[in-house]
Amino acid sequence: MHALSKLEARRGIWATETEVPRVGPNDLLIKIKKSSICGTDVHIYNWDEWAQKTIPVPMVVGHEYVGVVAGMGSEVRGFSLGDRVSGEGHITCGHCRNCRAGRRHLCRNTLGVGVNRQGSFAEYLVLPAFNAFKLPDDIPDDIAAIFDPFGNAVHTALTFDLVGEDVLITGAGPIGVMAAAVAKHVGARNVVITDVNDYRLELARKMGVTRAVNVAHEDLWQVAKDELDMHEGFDVGLEMSGNGAAFSQMIKVMNNGGKVALLGIPSGDVKIDWNEVIFKMLTIKGIYGREMFETWYKMAALIQSGLDLTPVITHHYPIADFQKGFDAMLTGQSGKVILDWEA
Ligand code: NAD
Ligand code: ZN
DSSP states (O other): OEEEEEOSSSSOOEEEEOOOOOOOTTEEEEEEEEEEOOHHHHHHHHTOHHHHHHOOSSEEOOOEEEEEEEEEOTTOOSOOTTOEEEEOSEEOOSOSHHHHTTOGGGOTTOEEBTTTBOOSSBSEEEEEGGGEEEOOTTSOHHHHHTHHHHHHHHHHHTSSOOTTOOEEEEOOSHHHHHHHHHHHHHTOSOEEEEESOHHHHHHHHHTTOSEEEETTTSOHHHHHHHHHOOOSOEEEEEEOSOOHHHHHHHHHHEEEEEEEEEOOOOSSOOOOOHHHHHHTTOEEEEOOSOOTTHHHHHHHHHHHTTOOOGGGEEEEEEGGGHHHHHHHHHHTOOSEEEEESOO
């Protein structure tokens, strides 16, 4: 089968031919229709320090996709050939205490599709059937292809009650802008998003934020006070940049009793003013992945109730032009990039 693989321990990703993986008794064989490129795939492409110590070479990467069930193991129940699916990219062990308690997202032995095992930039993916999510017919393929990062946005955005609240999102990358759209959709009062990249801030505006602020040349708190009549601070913060300066800024503008969910992954140590945390009695919670599988059901319901994610998909290419897709991601002038296996 055709696949995109990290064939060599250097910058790049390459088209290759490889064996269709073996389908175990509890697995689905999924024929991929569309793939989407994740920031993680860009780390792997760039062969940064994290990728070098994490990714075995050669490795078929990728974990954002929509496809159809093309085969299944003898023990699989609940799926039929032809079912349209996306899938949870965190493969959990099923035997640690958290798994046994139903808290699969907290499994200590999680393996990542396209990180620790063969991924979905391929004609076929083999996935434990447990991880597959059967898609309702009214979820379009493009949207289904981005369910993995949409799930990060939904998991983070719905961690704290947003209804009627003033919400600050730092980082208008694809996940930040999707979280902003979710926050608006579920009834937040003001949704303010920050970035230093005007392309991304424009994307956030298309997704319906109250105000997109370029913190490189605007004063966030001044904007909140003068334009939005906010005088006390933000109720909920969603950190989605991984940038330490953004996190420190967020802590400063939170109201007393504010709640902060942290999704962005910093590349090194981040200094924060603990006095702000203590005297404001802030709650800070780290977020990893998606809840299995509550986040997936919520994603489907959000789309079915009219949440529009289409502006976040900015580029489409046939799989043969995958390099153009990676180039678009590398410029920072993109939202989600979709690669089509059938084009
Ligand atoms: P992205 O890198 O595309 O977006 C991050 C954005 O933050 C960029 O647009 C960047 O310009 C912006 N930014 C940089 N400095 C800033 C500052 N000072 N203030 C405000 N914004 C600033 O990333 P993404 O794909 O949207 O993902 C968001 C974050 O979530 C990343 O850090 C990613 O690694 C992380 N992530 C975490 C999980 C998890 O399970 N915890 C899963 C997926 C992604
Ligand atoms: Zn486990």
